[in-house]
Amino acid sequence: MTSPTLTGAASPPAPGGAAPGARPPRRRGRALPYLLLLPGLLWLLVFFALPMVHQASTSVQTGSLEAGYEVTWHFATYADAVAEYWPQFLRSVLYAGTATVLCLLLGYPLAYLIAFRAGRWRNLVMILVIAPFFTSFLIRTLAWKTILADGGVVVDALNTLHVLDVTSRLGLTAGDRVLATPLAVVCGLTYNFLPFMVLPLYTSLERIDPRLHEAAADLHARPATVFRKVTLPLSMPGVVAGTLLTFIPAGGDYVNADLLGSTDTRMIGNVIQTQFLRVLDYPTAAALSFVLMAVILVAVSVHIRRSGTEELL
């Protein structure tokens, strides 16, 4: 990122094969890789495996706070939870999916610009993309409440242009306001997760050797064709990584729906939070978390398969 020299860009690495000159490991060092792995494995065990097992157990328990909880392998909790909260699941997938597509539409041109056109401004623009991360997620979301406030500049302008009449008819907004509507939640998600899209896109675009573009042009490809045949396929790892990094956290997010939404925009994250902290229905909360995980895993694997980029990840 520091060196803007174009012709110096590295050529793609040779597929497969060990790096030349690697010496066969000596006996003495055989334990070393495992020792090096140990901290990471321990971390995974304590902060991932253990909580997962605990939650899995909770999801098949029954009982109450006073009487205690026991594992009764009560799998009906899963069926009940899905039957009760499928609208919120659907909504989460819908909102997160929409936000991901919007992020891609906004993020791709931005990343492209930074990678190929920003020149010496590249680092500055990158900082501008990352800068919002220096403030807390909460503050950034709350800022939208000020921006989109009823009677604020934005809402007034949208009302004057009758944009809100249209979105209102589509069910995206309600009346003459933007806040506390689906539109506000999707906008919040898009804004908050945009950098997660831009960064991977930028990294994969930046790696493309500009000489490939020159070569394509020499072969009489029009700019659109160059993009379609060269740039886009080579940036697919970034697209896949970016969509995953956006979709996964957005699907489980509850802050945007809480602050920018209303009762009819609650996502599955809100349900889990409420069940866990207020209703104290720990089994249902745990079961919902696992269903959410399953939904996301399925969505992600379908996405990866269809993009045909397993080997690129």
Add this chain to the structure above:
Amino acid sequence: MEQYEPDRLPPARRRAVLSRRSLLRASAGGVLAAGGAGALGACGIPPAGNPRGAAAADDHSAKERTVSFSNWTEYMDVDESEKRHPTLEAFTARTGVEVRYSEDINDNGEFFAKIKPQLAAGQDTGRDLICVTDWLAARMIRLGWAQKLDPSHLPTAYANLSAQFRSPDWDPGRAYSYPWTGISTVIAYNKKALDGVEVRSVSDLLDHPKLKGRVGLLTEMRDTMGMTLLDMGKDPGDFTDDDYDAALARLQKAVDKGQIRRFTGNDYTADLTSGDFAACVAWAGDVVQLKADSPEIDFVVPDSGYLTSTDNLLVPAGARHKTNAERLIDHFYQPAMAARLAAYINYVCPVDGVKDELARIDADAAANPLILPDRAMAEKSREFRSLTDEEETAYEAKFAKLTGA
């Protein structure tokens, strides 16, 4: 839902919950748990300690001259530097007991989830005194997770506690808890946003067509439901399941027709100030402060009455310094200390004989019925009755559905 509260952003010095010991324990548990699915069966939560039993712990107060106090953010008076707490310093100067004060409570549900594992395992939470809202205090007493207080250490508190707060149904005679503040739930409005509409009751909030989409309700089930029950002529201190369902149906109707903009936690103050909420159910202490900053904010006490709740001081089970904690409670029941506190936090003061002291600090506050309720105000006050474990779960579940989750 009010997991995070913009107006009560977490203080920088939040105490870590994870000690080295608990970490080691956890990793040992992790190794065991990795054993396989069979481990799932070993993960149940034991029943809570004997209900109503005083979970007494060894008291180290005499040897360790310290007490650790967990409270809500901005719930303690500060000096000009905003770093020191004069009332706490007065306690240390008088008794020689040092107070480790942390503002690590942002939400009752969240705080309960945080301390529950230790309490369920019969361990010290590291806190000698905590401040929680009455329903959570009731739950902790019900579960046997609060230590019985020794009245001989609480002479001032016993003498000065206002009659109104003396004997809640969940802690008769205050055997386990003492109120830190009273909380009045009223209706607040933004005059500019109301645009001439007159709001006097919850019915106005739920029905007035000009307020459509500009009404806020609280995610705290008892506040929203209690005010609605009162509006329907029911006493939140004595209602049936049918009454509850009727009130819920009334609210559901308002939600369905788009009258309610949002259910909020503490962050309603921002919506009210900006005018996105024309009117909302609100906590009086906040309204006093908002009113001081923006003149268009005001409040109304409905004729049908208002809900009073309390934030209460408790000594959690396993706490090492119960006597020190009791002395700290007693300290805040001296009128001089209570007045200083009330002048800063603007919530209802549960201590008798504070008026003169408070008038000396802040005459307006002393005359404000939201801080020192007069007779007319006190008569309109109702409390939400205590709920059993099953009732609480059922009511919260129904209410959660109303709020969309």
